[in-house]
Amino acid sequence: MFLQSRAAHTIQSHAVTKEPLPIASGLSALPNKMLGRSLLIATISSKSYLLVPCLKLLSFLSKPGGSRLLSVDKNPFIHAILRKTFYDQFCAGETRKDTVSTIKGLKDMGFRGVIMTFAKETVFDHRTKTEHGVGEALLINKEKGLPVESVNTQNADIDTWRKGTLETIDLLEGTDYLAVKLTGAGPTVTAAFADQIPLPKQMTDALDEIATKCQQRDVRILVDAESQRFQWGILDTTLNLMRKFNRSDRAIIYNTYQAYLKSTASTIQKHMEAASKENFTLGLKLVRGAYINSDERSLIHDTKEDTDSAYNTIALGALKQEIGKYGGDGLPFPKVNLFLASHNKPSVLAAHALHQSRIQVGLPTVPVGFGQLQGMSDEVSFGLLALKQKDGQTPEVYKCSTWGSMSECLAYLLRRAVENRDAVSRTGDELNALRSEAWRRMKGMFISP
Numbered sequence: 102m103f104l105q106s107r108a109a110h111t112i113q114s115h116a117v118t119k120e121p122l123p124i125a126s127g128l129s130a131l132p133n134k135m136l137g138r139s140l141l142i143a144t145i146s147s148k149s150y151l152l153v154p155c156l157k158l159l160s161f162l163s164k165p166g167g168s169r170l171l172s173v174d175k176n177p178f179i180h181a182i183l184r185k186t187f188y189d190q191f192c193a194g195e196t197r198k199d200t201v202s203t204i205k206g207l208k209d210m211g212f213r214g215v216i217m218t219f220a221k222e223t224v225f226d227h228r229t230k231t232e233h234g235v236g237e238a239l240l241i242n243k244e245k246g247l248p249v250e251s252v253n254t255q256n257a258d259i260d261t262w263r264k265g266t267l268e269t270i271d272l273l274e275g276t277d278y279l280a281v282k283l284t285g286a287g288p289t290v291t292a293a294f295a296d297q298i299p300l301p302k303q304m305t306d307a308l309d310e311i312a313t314k315c316q317q318r319d320v321r322i323l324v325d326a327e328s329q330r331f332q333w334g335i336l337d338t339t340l341n342l343m344r345k346f347n348r349s350d351r352a353i354i355y356n357t358y359q360a361y362l363k364s365t366a367s368t369i370q371k372h373m374e375a376a377s378k379e380n381f382t383l384g385l386k387l388v389r390g391a392y393i394n395s396d397e398r399s400l401i402h403d404t405k406e407d408t409d410s411a412y413n414t415i416a417l418g419a420l421k422q423e424i425g426k427y428g429g430d431g432l433p434f435p436k437v438n439l440f441l442a443s444h445n446k447p448s449v450l451a452a453h454a455l456h457q458s459r460i461q462v463g464l465p466t467v468p469v470g471f472g473q474l475q476g477m478s479d480e481v482s483f484g485l486l487a488l489k490q491k492d493g494q495t496p497e498v499y500k501c502s503t504w505g506s507m508s509e510c511l512a513y514l515l516r517r518a519v520e521n522r523d524a525v526s527r528t529g530d531e532l533n534a535l536r537s538e539a540w541r542r543m544k545g546m547f548i549s550p
Protein backbone atom coordinates (compact mmCIF):
# COMPACT_ATOMS: atom_id res chain seq x y z
CA MET A 102 0.00 0.00 0.00
CA PHE A 103 2.76 2.35 1.14
CA LEU A 104 4.81 1.27 -1.82
CA GLN A 105 1.95 2.08 -4.18
CA SER A 106 1.15 5.54 -2.89
CA ARG A 107 4.80 6.58 -2.78
CA ALA A 108 5.48 6.28 -6.47
CA ALA A 109 2.01 7.20 -7.68
CA HIS A 110 3.05 10.67 -8.85
CA THR A 111 5.96 9.18 -10.80
CA ILE A 112 3.51 7.21 -12.87
CA GLN A 113 1.51 10.32 -13.66
CA SER A 114 4.65 12.13 -14.75
CA HIS A 115 5.53 9.34 -17.12
CA ALA A 116 2.01 9.15 -18.46
CA VAL A 117 2.18 5.36 -18.26
CA THR A 118 -1.53 4.92 -18.43
CA LYS A 119 -2.02 7.47 -21.24
CA GLU A 120 -0.82 7.31 -24.84
CA PRO A 121 2.39 5.30 -25.35
CA LEU A 122 5.55 7.32 -25.84
CA PRO A 123 6.68 7.42 -29.50
CA ILE A 124 8.47 4.27 -30.58
CA ALA A 125 10.46 3.68 -33.74
CA SER A 126 8.87 0.85 -35.66
CA GLY A 127 11.62 -1.67 -35.22
CA LEU A 128 9.87 -4.31 -37.33
CA SER A 129 12.05 -3.35 -40.29
CA ALA A 130 14.72 -5.55 -38.64
CA LEU A 131 12.50 -8.65 -38.97
CA PRO A 132 13.58 -10.96 -41.85
CA ASN A 133 10.89 -11.50 -44.55
CA LYS A 134 10.33 -15.14 -43.58
CA MET A 135 9.71 -14.24 -39.93
CA LEU A 136 7.49 -11.32 -40.91
CA GLY A 137 5.35 -13.65 -43.07
CA ARG A 138 5.02 -16.24 -40.29
CA SER A 139 4.26 -13.57 -37.66
CA LEU A 140 1.55 -12.16 -39.96
CA LEU A 141 -0.01 -15.61 -40.32
CA ILE A 142 0.00 -16.29 -36.54
CA ALA A 143 -1.23 -12.78 -35.66
CA THR A 144 -4.06 -13.13 -38.22
CA ILE A 145 -5.12 -16.48 -36.73
CA SER A 146 -4.81 -15.13 -33.18
CA SER A 147 -6.96 -12.09 -33.82
CA LYS A 148 -9.87 -13.97 -35.49
CA SER A 149 -11.79 -16.21 -33.10
CA TYR A 150 -13.23 -18.29 -35.97
CA LEU A 151 -9.63 -19.25 -36.87
CA LEU A 152 -8.13 -19.39 -33.38
CA VAL A 153 -10.80 -21.53 -31.67
CA PRO A 154 -10.40 -24.52 -34.04
CA CYS A 155 -6.58 -24.16 -33.82
CA LEU A 156 -6.77 -24.22 -30.02
CA LYS A 157 -9.02 -27.28 -30.12
CA LEU A 158 -6.61 -29.04 -32.48
CA LEU A 159 -3.54 -28.18 -30.38
CA SER A 160 -5.32 -29.27 -27.22
CA PHE A 161 -6.38 -32.58 -28.86
CA LEU A 162 -2.86 -33.26 -30.19
CA SER A 163 -1.28 -32.48 -26.81
CA LYS A 164 -3.25 -35.26 -25.04
CA PRO A 165 -0.96 -38.23 -24.35
CA GLY A 166 -1.75 -41.76 -25.56
CA GLY A 167 -3.13 -40.93 -29.02
CA SER A 168 -2.60 -43.13 -32.08
CA ARG A 169 0.60 -43.10 -34.15
CA LEU A 170 -1.38 -41.52 -36.98
CA LEU A 171 -2.09 -38.45 -34.83
CA SER A 172 1.30 -38.28 -33.11
CA VAL A 173 2.96 -34.91 -33.69
CA ASP A 174 6.37 -36.58 -33.55
CA LYS A 175 5.56 -39.56 -35.80
CA ASN A 176 3.13 -38.25 -38.43
CA PRO A 177 5.36 -36.30 -40.86
CA PHE A 178 2.44 -34.30 -42.32
CA ILE A 179 1.16 -32.98 -38.96
CA HIS A 180 4.73 -32.45 -37.81
CA ALA A 181 5.66 -30.37 -40.88
CA ILE A 182 2.58 -28.12 -40.65
CA LEU A 183 3.03 -27.45 -36.93
CA ARG A 184 6.77 -27.01 -37.33
CA LYS A 185 6.51 -24.35 -40.06
CA THR A 186 3.80 -22.42 -38.21
CA PHE A 187 3.35 -22.43 -34.41
CA TYR A 188 6.53 -24.27 -33.47
CA ASP A 189 9.00 -22.10 -35.39
CA GLN A 190 7.15 -18.98 -34.28
CA PHE A 191 7.43 -19.68 -30.53
CA CYS A 192 10.11 -22.34 -29.98
CA ALA A 193 13.87 -22.39 -30.53
CA GLY A 194 14.48 -25.88 -31.91
CA GLU A 195 13.89 -29.60 -31.69
CA THR A 196 17.60 -30.41 -31.50
CA ARG A 197 20.58 -28.76 -29.85
CA LYS A 198 21.93 -27.78 -33.29
CA ASP A 199 18.65 -26.06 -34.31
CA THR A 200 18.42 -24.31 -30.95
CA VAL A 201 21.97 -22.96 -31.04
CA SER A 202 21.32 -21.67 -34.56
CA THR A 203 18.07 -19.90 -33.48
CA ILE A 204 19.90 -18.32 -30.52
CA LYS A 205 22.63 -17.07 -32.87
CA GLY A 206 19.98 -15.67 -35.24
CA LEU A 207 18.35 -13.73 -32.39
CA LYS A 208 21.68 -12.30 -31.25
CA ASP A 209 22.53 -11.31 -34.84
CA MET A 210 19.29 -9.29 -34.87
CA GLY A 211 20.53 -7.27 -31.88
CA PHE A 212 19.11 -9.12 -28.89
CA ARG A 213 21.53 -9.21 -25.98
CA GLY A 214 20.75 -12.87 -25.38
CA VAL A 215 17.98 -15.39 -24.79
CA ILE A 216 16.01 -16.67 -21.84
CA MET A 217 15.81 -20.41 -22.41
CA THR A 218 13.36 -22.60 -20.52
CA PHE A 219 13.01 -26.32 -19.98
CA ALA A 220 9.27 -26.43 -20.45
CA LYS A 221 7.97 -28.93 -17.85
CA GLU A 222 5.65 -27.50 -15.16
CA THR A 223 2.68 -28.25 -12.89
CA VAL A 224 -0.31 -25.89 -12.73
CA PHE A 225 -2.79 -25.96 -9.83
CA ASP A 226 -6.39 -25.13 -10.78
CA HIS A 227 -7.94 -23.41 -7.78
CA ARG A 228 -11.50 -24.03 -9.01
CA THR A 229 -11.24 -27.81 -9.46
CA LYS A 230 -8.50 -28.20 -6.80
CA THR A 231 -6.47 -30.34 -9.19
CA GLU A 232 -2.88 -30.36 -10.40
CA HIS A 233 -2.06 -30.62 -14.10
CA GLY A 234 1.42 -31.40 -15.27
CA VAL A 235 4.10 -33.81 -14.12
CA GLY A 236 2.67 -36.94 -12.40
CA GLU A 237 -0.13 -37.47 -9.87
CA ALA A 238 -0.45 -35.01 -6.96
CA LEU A 239 0.95 -36.36 -3.70
CA LEU A 240 -1.18 -36.13 -0.55
CA ILE A 241 0.94 -35.63 2.54
CA ASN A 242 0.53 -35.23 6.26
CA LYS A 243 1.97 -31.81 7.11
CA GLU A 244 3.13 -32.88 10.59
CA LYS A 245 4.99 -35.92 9.32
CA GLY A 246 6.44 -34.24 6.22
CA LEU A 247 7.12 -36.01 2.93
CA PRO A 248 6.61 -39.81 2.90
CA VAL A 249 9.88 -41.57 3.79
CA GLU A 250 9.96 -43.55 0.54
CA SER A 251 9.70 -40.39 -1.57
CA VAL A 252 12.64 -38.81 0.29
CA ASN A 253 14.95 -41.83 0.48
CA THR A 254 14.57 -43.26 -3.00
CA GLN A 255 15.90 -41.51 -6.11
CA ASN A 256 12.92 -39.67 -7.57
CA ALA A 257 12.63 -40.08 -11.35
CA ASP A 258 10.71 -36.80 -11.91
CA ILE A 259 13.34 -34.74 -10.10
CA ASP A 260 16.06 -36.51 -12.04
CA THR A 261 14.40 -35.91 -15.44
CA TRP A 262 13.91 -32.23 -14.56
CA ARG A 263 17.52 -31.92 -13.36
CA LYS A 264 18.93 -33.53 -16.51
CA GLY A 265 16.73 -31.44 -18.85
CA THR A 266 17.72 -28.25 -17.05
CA LEU A 267 21.45 -29.07 -17.08
CA GLU A 268 21.22 -29.87 -20.80
CA THR A 269 19.55 -26.49 -21.38
CA ILE A 270 22.43 -24.69 -19.62
CA ASP A 271 24.86 -26.30 -22.10
CA LEU A 272 23.16 -24.28 -24.87
CA LEU A 273 23.71 -20.94 -23.12
CA GLU A 274 26.55 -18.50 -22.60
CA GLY A 275 27.36 -15.46 -20.46
CA THR A 276 24.78 -13.03 -21.84
CA ASP A 277 21.91 -15.52 -21.57
CA TYR A 278 19.41 -16.43 -18.88
CA LEU A 279 18.11 -19.85 -17.88
CA ALA A 280 14.43 -19.79 -16.84
CA VAL A 281 13.32 -22.56 -14.50
CA LYS A 282 9.90 -23.73 -13.43
CA LEU A 283 10.52 -25.56 -10.17
CA THR A 284 7.18 -27.42 -10.31
CA GLY A 285 8.54 -29.27 -13.36
CA ALA A 286 10.35 -31.48 -10.83
CA GLY A 287 7.09 -33.29 -10.08
CA PRO A 288 4.69 -34.17 -7.25
CA THR A 289 7.17 -34.62 -4.37
CA VAL A 290 8.43 -31.10 -4.97
CA THR A 291 4.99 -29.52 -5.53
CA ALA A 292 3.73 -31.20 -2.33
CA ALA A 293 6.62 -29.68 -0.39
CA PHE A 294 5.92 -26.23 -1.90
CA ALA A 295 2.19 -26.46 -1.22
CA ASP A 296 2.70 -27.32 2.47
CA GLN A 297 5.82 -25.20 2.86
CA ILE A 298 7.88 -28.04 4.26
CA PRO A 299 11.55 -28.69 3.38
CA LEU A 300 12.27 -29.94 -0.14
CA PRO A 301 13.72 -33.44 -0.56
CA LYS A 302 17.53 -33.37 -0.44
CA GLN A 303 17.66 -34.66 -4.03
CA MET A 304 15.96 -31.41 -5.12
CA THR A 305 18.12 -29.06 -3.05
CA ASP A 306 21.21 -30.87 -4.38
CA ALA A 307 19.87 -30.49 -7.94
CA LEU A 308 19.27 -26.75 -7.42
CA ASP A 309 22.76 -26.34 -6.04
CA GLU A 310 24.27 -28.19 -8.99
CA ILE A 311 22.25 -26.11 -11.49
CA ALA A 312 23.11 -22.77 -9.83
CA THR A 313 26.81 -23.69 -9.55
CA LYS A 314 26.96 -24.67 -13.23
CA CYS A 315 25.27 -21.40 -14.23
CA GLN A 316 27.62 -19.38 -12.04
CA GLN A 317 30.62 -21.06 -13.67
CA ARG A 318 29.29 -20.19 -17.15
CA ASP A 319 28.17 -16.70 -16.06
CA VAL A 320 24.57 -17.58 -17.04
CA ARG A 321 21.86 -15.98 -14.87
CA ILE A 322 18.79 -17.86 -13.59
CA LEU A 323 15.25 -16.50 -13.61
CA VAL A 324 13.12 -18.67 -11.33
CA ASP A 325 9.59 -18.43 -12.71
CA ALA A 326 6.60 -17.49 -10.56
CA GLU A 327 3.84 -20.12 -10.76
CA SER A 328 0.44 -21.02 -9.31
CA GLN A 329 -0.25 -19.40 -5.91
CA ARG A 330 -0.51 -22.80 -4.22
CA PHE A 331 3.22 -23.36 -4.85
CA GLN A 332 4.45 -19.78 -4.99
CA TRP A 333 5.29 -19.17 -1.31
CA GLY A 334 7.54 -22.23 -1.34
CA ILE A 335 9.12 -21.14 -4.63
CA LEU A 336 9.79 -17.62 -3.30
CA ASP A 337 11.48 -18.97 -0.14
CA THR A 338 13.56 -21.53 -2.02
CA THR A 339 14.76 -18.86 -4.47
CA LEU A 340 15.52 -16.37 -1.70
CA ASN A 341 17.80 -18.99 -0.14
CA LEU A 342 19.55 -19.48 -3.49
CA MET A 343 20.04 -15.69 -3.74
CA ARG A 344 21.59 -15.66 -0.26
CA LYS A 345 24.16 -18.18 -1.42
CA PHE A 346 24.84 -17.20 -5.04
CA ASN A 347 24.19 -13.41 -5.27
CA ARG A 348 27.25 -12.34 -3.34
CA SER A 349 28.58 -9.89 -5.98
CA ASP A 350 26.87 -6.84 -7.55
CA ARG A 351 25.66 -9.00 -10.45
CA ALA A 352 22.74 -11.21 -9.47
CA ILE A 353 22.95 -14.83 -10.65
CA ILE A 354 19.53 -15.78 -9.25
CA TYR A 355 16.27 -13.82 -9.72
CA ASN A 356 12.93 -14.36 -8.03
CA THR A 357 9.85 -13.54 -10.13
CA TYR A 358 7.31 -11.20 -8.51
CA GLN A 359 3.75 -11.16 -9.88
CA ALA A 360 2.47 -7.58 -9.79
CA TYR A 361 -1.17 -8.76 -10.03
CA LEU A 362 -1.02 -10.25 -6.51
CA LYS A 363 -2.19 -7.96 -3.73
CA SER A 364 0.59 -9.41 -1.53
CA THR A 365 3.49 -8.60 -3.86
CA ALA A 366 4.34 -5.11 -2.58
CA SER A 367 4.90 -6.45 0.94
CA THR A 368 6.75 -9.56 -0.34
CA ILE A 369 9.23 -7.30 -2.14
CA GLN A 370 9.66 -5.21 1.03
CA LYS A 371 10.51 -8.36 3.01
CA HIS A 372 12.98 -9.57 0.41
CA MET A 373 14.62 -6.14 0.23
CA GLU A 374 14.98 -6.25 3.99
CA ALA A 375 16.72 -9.64 3.75
CA ALA A 376 19.03 -8.38 0.95
CA SER A 377 19.84 -5.27 2.96
CA LYS A 378 20.58 -7.04 6.25
CA GLU A 379 22.41 -10.02 4.77
CA ASN A 380 24.22 -8.05 2.05
CA PHE A 381 23.27 -9.93 -1.09
CA THR A 382 21.97 -8.62 -4.42
CA LEU A 383 18.23 -8.97 -4.95
CA GLY A 384 17.41 -10.32 -8.42
CA LEU A 385 13.98 -8.82 -9.10
CA LYS A 386 12.17 -10.11 -12.17
CA LEU A 387 8.81 -8.40 -12.49
CA VAL A 388 5.80 -9.80 -14.38
CA ARG A 389 2.10 -9.02 -14.24
CA GLY A 390 1.18 -12.68 -13.64
CA ALA A 391 -0.04 -15.52 -15.85
CA TYR A 392 -2.36 -17.62 -13.65
CA ILE A 393 -5.43 -15.39 -13.42
CA ASN A 394 -7.62 -18.14 -14.95
CA SER A 395 -6.58 -20.83 -12.47
CA ASP A 396 -5.59 -18.99 -9.26
CA GLU A 397 -7.83 -17.73 -6.45
CA ARG A 398 -9.28 -14.48 -7.85
CA SER A 399 -9.51 -12.66 -4.49
CA LEU A 400 -5.70 -12.73 -4.17
CA ILE A 401 -5.36 -10.80 -7.44
CA HIS A 402 -5.97 -7.07 -7.92
CA ASP A 403 -9.59 -6.33 -8.78
CA THR A 404 -8.93 -4.61 -12.11
CA LYS A 405 -6.38 -4.59 -14.90
CA GLU A 406 -5.72 -0.91 -14.10
CA ASP A 407 -4.74 -1.84 -10.52
CA THR A 408 -2.34 -4.48 -11.83
CA ASP A 409 -0.86 -1.98 -14.32
CA SER A 410 -0.43 0.57 -11.55
CA ALA A 411 1.24 -1.99 -9.24
CA TYR A 412 3.58 -3.08 -12.05
CA ASN A 413 4.62 0.45 -12.95
CA THR A 414 5.00 1.51 -9.33
CA ILE A 415 7.41 -1.33 -8.58
CA ALA A 416 9.35 -1.00 -11.87
CA LEU A 417 9.76 2.79 -11.67
CA GLY A 418 10.35 2.65 -7.90
CA ALA A 419 13.25 0.20 -8.39
CA LEU A 420 14.74 2.36 -11.15
CA LYS A 421 14.51 5.44 -8.90
CA GLN A 422 15.84 3.39 -5.99
CA GLU A 423 12.79 4.28 -3.91
CA ILE A 424 10.61 1.43 -2.77
CA GLY A 425 8.66 1.62 0.49
CA LYS A 426 10.98 2.44 3.37
CA TYR A 427 14.09 2.00 1.19
CA GLY A 428 15.74 4.86 -0.73
CA GLY A 429 14.98 8.60 -0.76
CA ASP A 430 15.07 9.89 2.83
CA GLY A 431 14.59 6.38 4.19
CA LEU A 432 16.92 3.41 4.64
CA PRO A 433 19.80 2.82 2.18
CA PHE A 434 18.55 1.08 -0.94
CA PRO A 435 19.91 -2.51 -1.20
CA LYS A 436 21.64 -3.84 -4.32
CA VAL A 437 18.94 -4.72 -6.85
CA ASN A 438 19.18 -6.08 -10.43
CA LEU A 439 15.89 -5.55 -12.25
CA PHE A 440 14.41 -7.61 -15.07
CA LEU A 441 11.16 -6.40 -16.65
CA ALA A 442 9.35 -9.24 -18.41
CA SER A 443 6.42 -7.66 -20.21
CA HIS A 444 4.75 -7.10 -23.58
CA ASN A 445 3.14 -3.90 -22.36
CA LYS A 446 4.57 -1.10 -24.48
CA PRO A 447 3.78 1.85 -22.16
CA SER A 448 5.29 0.03 -19.15
CA VAL A 449 8.57 -0.92 -20.80
CA LEU A 450 9.00 2.43 -22.56
CA ALA A 451 8.38 4.42 -19.39
CA ALA A 452 10.89 2.24 -17.53
CA HIS A 453 13.50 2.62 -20.25
CA ALA A 454 12.98 6.40 -20.43
CA LEU A 455 13.31 6.78 -16.65
CA HIS A 456 16.44 4.60 -16.58
CA GLN A 457 18.09 6.68 -19.30
CA SER A 458 17.07 10.04 -17.86
CA ARG A 459 18.57 9.10 -14.48
CA ILE A 460 21.83 7.99 -16.06
CA GLN A 461 21.91 11.22 -18.09
CA VAL A 462 21.77 13.49 -15.03
CA GLY A 463 23.95 11.23 -12.87
CA LEU A 464 21.21 10.01 -10.52
CA PRO A 465 21.47 6.51 -9.03
CA THR A 466 19.54 3.69 -10.66
CA VAL A 467 19.73 -0.11 -10.99
CA PRO A 468 20.75 -2.31 -13.96
CA VAL A 469 17.71 -3.33 -16.02
CA GLY A 470 16.96 -5.93 -18.69
CA PHE A 471 13.77 -6.36 -20.73
CA GLY A 472 12.24 -9.62 -21.95
CA GLN A 473 9.48 -10.67 -24.32
CA LEU A 474 8.51 -14.13 -25.54
CA GLN A 475 9.85 -15.33 -28.88
CA GLY A 476 7.16 -14.85 -31.52
CA MET A 477 5.21 -12.29 -29.50
CA SER A 478 5.30 -8.50 -29.32
CA ASP A 479 8.15 -8.11 -31.80
CA GLU A 480 7.11 -4.50 -32.22
CA VAL A 481 7.93 -3.88 -28.55
CA SER A 482 11.22 -5.85 -28.65
CA PHE A 483 12.52 -4.33 -31.87
CA GLY A 484 11.17 -0.91 -30.87
CA LEU A 485 13.29 -1.08 -27.71
CA LEU A 486 16.30 -2.23 -29.71
CA ALA A 487 15.90 0.78 -32.00
CA LEU A 488 16.32 3.16 -29.05
CA LYS A 489 19.92 4.29 -28.73
CA GLN A 490 21.16 4.81 -25.21
CA LYS A 491 23.44 7.53 -23.93
CA ASP A 492 26.41 5.12 -23.95
CA GLY A 493 25.72 4.33 -27.64
CA GLN A 494 24.59 0.79 -26.72
CA THR A 495 21.10 -0.60 -27.31
CA PRO A 496 18.93 -1.50 -24.29
CA GLU A 497 19.37 -5.03 -22.95
CA VAL A 498 16.52 -6.88 -24.64
CA TYR A 499 16.08 -10.66 -24.48
CA LYS A 500 13.74 -13.10 -26.18
CA CYS A 501 12.37 -15.94 -24.08
CA SER A 502 12.00 -19.33 -25.74
CA THR A 503 11.87 -23.04 -25.14
CA TRP A 504 13.33 -26.04 -26.92
CA GLY A 505 12.56 -29.73 -27.27
CA SER A 506 10.62 -32.16 -29.43
CA MET A 507 7.26 -31.14 -30.87
CA SER A 508 5.35 -33.25 -28.31
CA GLU A 509 7.41 -31.84 -25.40
CA CYS A 510 6.66 -28.27 -26.50
CA LEU A 511 2.94 -28.69 -27.31
CA ALA A 512 1.72 -27.59 -23.85
CA TYR A 513 3.93 -24.49 -24.14
CA LEU A 514 2.54 -23.77 -27.63
CA LEU A 515 -1.01 -24.17 -26.39
CA ARG A 516 -0.36 -21.63 -23.62
CA ARG A 517 1.02 -19.12 -26.13
CA ALA A 518 -2.10 -19.54 -28.26
CA VAL A 519 -4.36 -19.04 -25.20
CA GLU A 520 -2.36 -15.95 -24.17
CA ASN A 521 -2.87 -14.48 -27.63
CA ARG A 522 -6.60 -15.18 -27.37
CA ASP A 523 -6.76 -13.40 -24.00
CA ALA A 524 -4.76 -10.36 -25.14
CA VAL A 525 -7.25 -9.34 -27.83
CA SER A 526 -6.38 -5.65 -28.07
CA ARG A 527 -2.62 -6.24 -28.02
CA THR A 528 -2.90 -8.93 -30.70
CA GLY A 529 -4.93 -6.50 -32.83
CA ASP A 530 -2.25 -3.81 -32.43
CA GLU A 531 0.45 -6.32 -33.33
CA LEU A 532 -1.43 -7.40 -36.44
CA ASN A 533 -1.78 -3.77 -37.56
CA ALA A 534 1.92 -3.09 -37.03
CA LEU A 535 2.89 -6.25 -38.96
CA ARG A 536 0.51 -5.36 -41.81
CA SER A 537 1.98 -1.84 -42.05
CA GLU A 538 5.49 -3.28 -42.21
CA ALA A 539 4.50 -5.83 -44.89
CA TRP A 540 2.79 -3.05 -46.87
CA ARG A 541 5.87 -0.81 -46.55
CA ARG A 542 8.08 -3.61 -47.94
CA MET A 543 5.68 -4.34 -50.82
CA LYS A 544 5.56 -0.68 -51.81
CA GLY A 545 9.38 -0.60 -51.64
CA MET A 546 9.51 -3.42 -54.22
CA PHE A 547 7.49 -1.49 -56.78
CA ILE A 548 8.60 2.09 -56.15
CA SER A 549 12.27 2.53 -57.00
CA PRO A 550 14.18 5.09 -54.91
Ligand SMILES: Cc1cc2nc3c(=O)[nH]c(=O)nc-3n(C[C@H](O)[C@H](O)[C@H](O)COP(=O)(O)OP(=O)(O)OC[C@H]3O[C@@H](n4cnc5c(N)ncnc54)[C@H](O)[C@@H]3O)c2cc1C
Pocket residue numbers: 216324325326327357359361388389390391392393401402403404405406408442443444445472473474501524527
Ligand atom coordinates in the same frame (compact mmCIF):
# COMPACT_ATOMS: atom_id res chain seq x y z
C1 LIG B 1 9.81 -13.06 -20.64
C2 LIG B 1 8.56 -13.34 -19.86
C3 LIG B 1 8.63 -14.13 -18.71
C4 LIG B 1 7.46 -14.38 -17.97
N1 LIG B 1 7.54 -15.12 -16.82
C5 LIG B 1 6.43 -15.30 -16.05
C6 LIG B 1 6.51 -15.96 -14.79
O1 LIG B 1 7.56 -16.42 -14.36
N2 LIG B 1 5.36 -16.10 -14.06
C7 LIG B 1 4.16 -15.58 -14.49
O2 LIG B 1 3.16 -15.69 -13.76
N3 LIG B 1 4.08 -14.94 -15.67
C8 LIG B 1 5.17 -14.79 -16.46
N4 LIG B 1 5.06 -14.12 -17.63
C9 LIG B 1 3.72 -13.72 -18.16
C10 LIG B 1 3.26 -12.42 -17.55
O3 LIG B 1 2.98 -12.60 -16.19
C11 LIG B 1 1.98 -11.88 -18.23
O4 LIG B 1 0.96 -12.82 -18.12
C12 LIG B 1 2.13 -11.53 -19.67
O5 LIG B 1 3.40 -11.05 -19.97
C13 LIG B 1 1.09 -10.45 -20.03
O6 LIG B 1 1.33 -9.27 -19.26
P1 LIG B 1 2.08 -8.00 -19.85
O7 LIG B 1 2.94 -7.36 -18.80
O8 LIG B 1 2.81 -8.43 -21.06
O9 LIG B 1 1.01 -6.90 -20.18
P2 LIG B 1 -0.53 -6.84 -20.54
O10 LIG B 1 -0.82 -7.72 -21.71
O11 LIG B 1 -0.83 -5.39 -20.61
O12 LIG B 1 -1.26 -7.41 -19.24
C14 LIG B 1 -2.01 -8.59 -19.19
C15 LIG B 1 -1.92 -9.04 -17.73
O13 LIG B 1 -2.63 -8.12 -16.88
C16 LIG B 1 -3.21 -8.83 -15.79
N5 LIG B 1 -4.68 -8.67 -15.85
C17 LIG B 1 -5.48 -8.81 -16.95
N6 LIG B 1 -6.78 -8.60 -16.63
C18 LIG B 1 -6.80 -8.32 -15.30
C19 LIG B 1 -7.86 -8.03 -14.39
N7 LIG B 1 -9.14 -7.96 -14.77
N8 LIG B 1 -7.54 -7.80 -13.10
C20 LIG B 1 -6.25 -7.82 -12.67
N9 LIG B 1 -5.21 -8.10 -13.50
C21 LIG B 1 -5.46 -8.34 -14.79
C22 LIG B 1 -2.81 -10.29 -15.97
O14 LIG B 1 -1.63 -10.50 -15.23
C23 LIG B 1 -2.55 -10.39 -17.46
O15 LIG B 1 -1.66 -11.45 -17.79
C24 LIG B 1 6.21 -13.83 -18.39
C25 LIG B 1 6.17 -13.02 -19.52
C26 LIG B 1 7.31 -12.76 -20.25
C27 LIG B 1 7.23 -11.87 -21.43
